[in-house]
Amino acid sequence: MTMAAADAQPLLQVRGLRMHFPVTEGLIARRHIGDVKAVDGVDLAIRRGETLGLVGESGCGKTTMGRCILRLEKPTAGEILYDGVDIANLGRRELVALRRRIQVIFQDPYSSLNPRQKVGSIIGEPMMVHGVEPDARRRTDRVRELLSVCGLNPNFADRYPHEMSGGQRQRVGIARALALNPEFIVCDEAVSALDVSIQAQIINLLEDLRDKFNLTYLFIAHDLSVVRHLCQRVAVMYLGRVVELAECDELFDNPLHPYTKALLGAVPVPDPAVEAERAFQPVAGEVPSPINPPPGCVFHPRCSIAVAACRVTRPELRELRPGHWAACDVVS
Amino acid sequence: MNGRNEGLPPLLEVKDLHTEFRTGAGLVRAVDGISYTVDPGETVAIVGESGSGKSVSALSILRLIPDPPGRVTGGEVLFAGRDLMRLSEEEMRQVRGSDIGMIFQEPMTSLNPVLTIGRQITETLEQHRDMNRAAADRRAVELLGLVGIADANRRLEQYPHQLSGGMRQRIMIAIALACDPKMIIADEPTTALDVTIQAQILELMQKLTQQLGVALIIITHNLGVVARYAQRVNVMYAGRIVESGTAAALYHNPRHPYTIALLRSVPRLDRPRQARLDPIEGQPPDLTRLDRGCSFRPRCRFAIATCAEARPPLAPAGAPGQLSACFRSHELDVTAGAA
Numbered sequence: 028m029t030m031a032a033a034d035a036q037p038l039l040q041v042r043g044l045r046m047h048f049p050v051t052e053g054l055i056a057r058r059h060i061g062d063v064k065a066v067d068g069v070d071l072a073i074r075r076g077e078t079l080g081l082v083g084e085s086g087c088g089k090t091t092m093g094r095c096i097l098r099l100e101k102p103t104a105g106e107i108l109y110d111g112v113d114i115a116n117l118g119r120r121e122l123v124a125l126r127r128r129i130q131v132i133f134q135d136p137y138s139s140l141n142p143r144q145k146v147g148s149i150i151g152e153p154m155m156v157h158g159v160e161p162d163a164r165r166r167t168d169r170v171r172e173l174l175s176v177c178g179l180n181p182n183f184a185d186r187y188p189h190e191m192s193g194g195q196r197q198r199v200g201i202a203r204a205l206a207l208n209p210e211f212i213v214c215d216e217a218v219s220a221l222d223v224s225i226q227a228q229i230i231n232l233l234e235d236l237r238d239k240f241n242l243t244y245l246f247i248a249h250d251l252s253v254v255r256h257l258c259q260r261v262a263v264m265y266l267g268r269v270v271e272l273a274e275c276d277e278l279f280d281n282p283l284h285p286y287t288k289a290l291l292g293a294v295p296v297p298d299p300a301v302e303a304e305r306a307f308q309p310v311a312g313e314v315p316s317p318i319n320p321p322p323g324c325v326f327h328p329r330c331s332i333a334v335a336a337c338r339v340t341r342p343e344l345r346e347l348r349p350g351h352w353a354a355c356d357v358v359s
Numbered sequence: 360m361n362g363r364n365e366g367l368p369p370l371l372e373v374k375d376l377h378t379e380f381r382t383g384a385g386l387v388r389a390v391d392g393i394s395y396t397v398d399p400g401e402t403v404a405i406v407g408e409s410g411s412g413k414s415v416s417a418l419s420i421l422r423l424i425p426d427p428p429g430r431v432t433g434g435e436v437l438f439a440g441r442d443l444m445r446l447s448e449e450e451m452r453q454v455r456g457s458d459i460g461m462i463f464q465e466p467m468t469s470l471n472p473v474l475t476i477g478r479q480i481t482e483t484l485e486q487h488r489d490m491n492r493a494a495a496d497r498r499a500v501e502l503l504g505l506v507g508i509a510d511a512n513r514r515l516e517q518y519p520h521q522l523s524g525g526m527r528q529r530i531m532i533a534i535a536l537a538c539d540p541k542m543i544i545a546d547e548p549t550t551a552l553d554v555t556i557q558a559q560i561l562e563l564m565q566k567l568t569q570q571l572g573v574a575l576i577i578i579t580h581n582l583g584v585v586a587r588y589a590q591r592v593n594v595m596y597a598g599r600i601v602e603s604g605t606a607a608a609l610y611h612n613p614r615h616p617y618t619i620a621l622l623r624s625v626p627r628l629d630r631p632r633q634a635r636l637d638p639i640e641g642q643p644p645d646l647t648r649l650d651r652g653c654s655f656r657p658r659c660r661f662a663i664a665t666c667a668e669a670r671p672p673l674a675p676a677g678a679p680g681q682l683s684a685c686f687r688s689h690e691l692d693v694t695a696g697a698a
Contacts, residue, residue, distance in 0.1 A: 084555065195642070222409050222580065223580060223625055224620070224621060224624055224638060224639035225638075225642075226625075226638075227624040227625070227636040227637065230626075231635060231636055231638060234635070249553065251628060252625065253626055255632060256626035256632060256633065256636065289555055292558075293555045293557065294583060295561075295581075295583035295586060296586065296627060297583045297622060297625060298627075298629065299610050299611075300607065307558075309559045310555050310558075310559075311559075313523050313525055313556065314553075
């Protein structure tokens, strides 16, 4: 697979990534009875300054992908080349250095901030841990600056998370991610928990920060309209595998994989006239177990165009149009 | 086109409903005088963001507000001619689950984890329909077929944790429909589900409510879901209905600044990509600190001095049957400041 060969020097390159979690049975003598194949052979590249969207439904492995890249998990197999260095097997000490460059914004602004810590201390902590700004007064200044960059009053440094709304808390989470001047941020469902009116504010903020600090994002989300708005390229995952990958407009205008089509068809548009005209048949069935995925193409049990070969052969990602890859042997 | 079919009496008529919560921070008027109707067989959406009072208004109708801290402090809820607020607790129990079915967001917390699926369906039937066990069992199998669950006999033996989220929500629909209700209240029924499963569940609910002539109140924050499934819509903000009308009228000619702003703040798959989103600035109001003016005023790009003086009443604006609670609803330029 030489999918990313065209990209001169991607900031991040993932090759053959596998993350299997063992499933065991029995209380005392634990027997290994199988593996959850959360990520099962993924190749991806992200260029510097690019925002790559990673979409899919619960259990497709998109969050595990993010956790592997952050090295919160040690992958079972495969390479994660970050700026040319394989980080899949780094030790503790080297990981600390890596974390200054790669940061994360989590979904839930309620559970990802310590309720006993003041906002100033939440944002200042990474600087202390990494010895970036050892002087307390300068650290306070930096915290105030970060709050203001994220659209909050600098005096919020003295508040506790419970004194803030969901949107404000998410801004604190973003300020914390920025504290170490990272170049790459994994946004894991970063706007999913927010109300519609607040979601748009945070999306605009993420865009502003991307331009201002030349950030690269891996934007993990299930909301396709948000992904389309924010991303330059999009990868669609299903049951631990990337089934389609393309430039954003190309993917949304000409989806090739039957799963991507099903996903797009399932999103109702906020316009009754459009919806009244739009007939669609929701894709049947549910996502199969990642412990025991179906043979051949993992989507074949739900696929409307599956042929006999799909039950046997696992389709590889093929470049069906320039820069547009799909793992389906039926479409062309 | 009229807002509702004027020939028939409505199935549900909510009149000036008030629900309050006493909290440490002060009195919260979670529902502050809302009125709306639902016709037989009609699907009505209640749209709003967290804290707008949309769920509390539905729980108030069913008299499921925990007291203390909450209390319905005023209003009437006429359902098929009876005021639900005046029924005894025993009569109300017969209404819940029998005349009015309920579907909640998280099926795992609304199903009993230690009872089999079959028992949870038959319990409803034995309670409300005086069926014996054998008849209830037969009806349960029939209901699972209705909600598209194959292999009914095996499923009835299973416990909720053995089922997927989508499957559990199908069970909730089966329970809601068990006693042939006239109306179902669905509170964010698909918010916890994945998009492809959400589509399955919503299509199923639409098919069944149409087929069986059941009215549906769907409470959601998803504007796409409303557009596809609702005939009429009530938009809530800070405990009040700020706009009401047919889905077509509201989406194509919104007459309240909040509705306008809400529709404009979402990225859309059916339109070219925007350079930049147009969010509603500011935060939702603190409900313990509302003043006498319009509660959307601080975030409103159309606000004038009058808006601070009094709350604008819900009044006709736009299409027949459309109502908007804005002093300037007749002069709003929907495209003002549009990107």
